[in-house]
């Protein structure tokens with residue numbers, strides 16, 4: 001059995017220190033093989049926020065796979081945002097967070113969906129470029145019978161399709177493509193836990209969102225992360241929920257079927 005932790009929307013700069021300490025204790029107790037971090041590590045890609053995230057991952061000392069989110073591009077430096085949007089991320093978190101990872105049981109790949117700018121007013125929304133999807137999926141050609149897990153920051157499908165935050169460009173088409181090539185698609189951005197089946201009913205692929213891990217300012221649900229256990233015939237997802245003291249503990253559990261191939 002392989003254990004993964006799925007986190008997103010850490011938002012260092014607005015983090016609650018009790019939740020950070022609680023997460024570090026939970027990580028030590030759960031001992032996951034890998035942490036999958038689906039972006040928004042910071043509030044505004046300030047150097048001090050990136051360094052705080054860096055220091056936390058150093059303390060946890062586990063392999064981390066992920067991609068930056070829309071908050072990880074400099075918000076208050078328009079020139080840098082335009083010319084070298086990912087320089088700060090690359091020089092800090094990018095040195096320890098890898099874009100892919102594999103073991104005997106699982107192959108993990110990631111897709112970049114955050115943009116420095118777009119031809120629409122809300123630049124926080126995501127875009128899945130076909131070339132990036134091709135590249136992300138190329139990892140799975142050698143996956144064999146291993147579980148195939150893809151992570152990206154923005155949701156490709158969402159519990160409420162009319163939610164304006166879920167308007168990821170090429171989202172529904174990309175979700176169909178991923179359904180044929182992945183077992184799990186892990187995302188962030190909505191600050192909401194959800195589990196949705198593939199929009200293609202012939203495929204068994206699960207689209208999974210996680211809550212924010214370090215913020216108490218979430219409106220609908222407490223700070224949380226997902227524990228994912230990979231077994232021969234399926235996946236067990238346990239939402240790890242925080243209490244008043246910043247301690248994380250097991251909440252709702254989903255048992256998810258794994259597609260035959």
Ligand SMILES: [Fe+2]
Pocket residue numbers: 009011040071189190191
């Ligand atoms: Fe976020």
Ligand SMILES: [Fe+2]
Pocket residue numbers: 040069070071153188189190
């Ligand atoms: Fe986001």
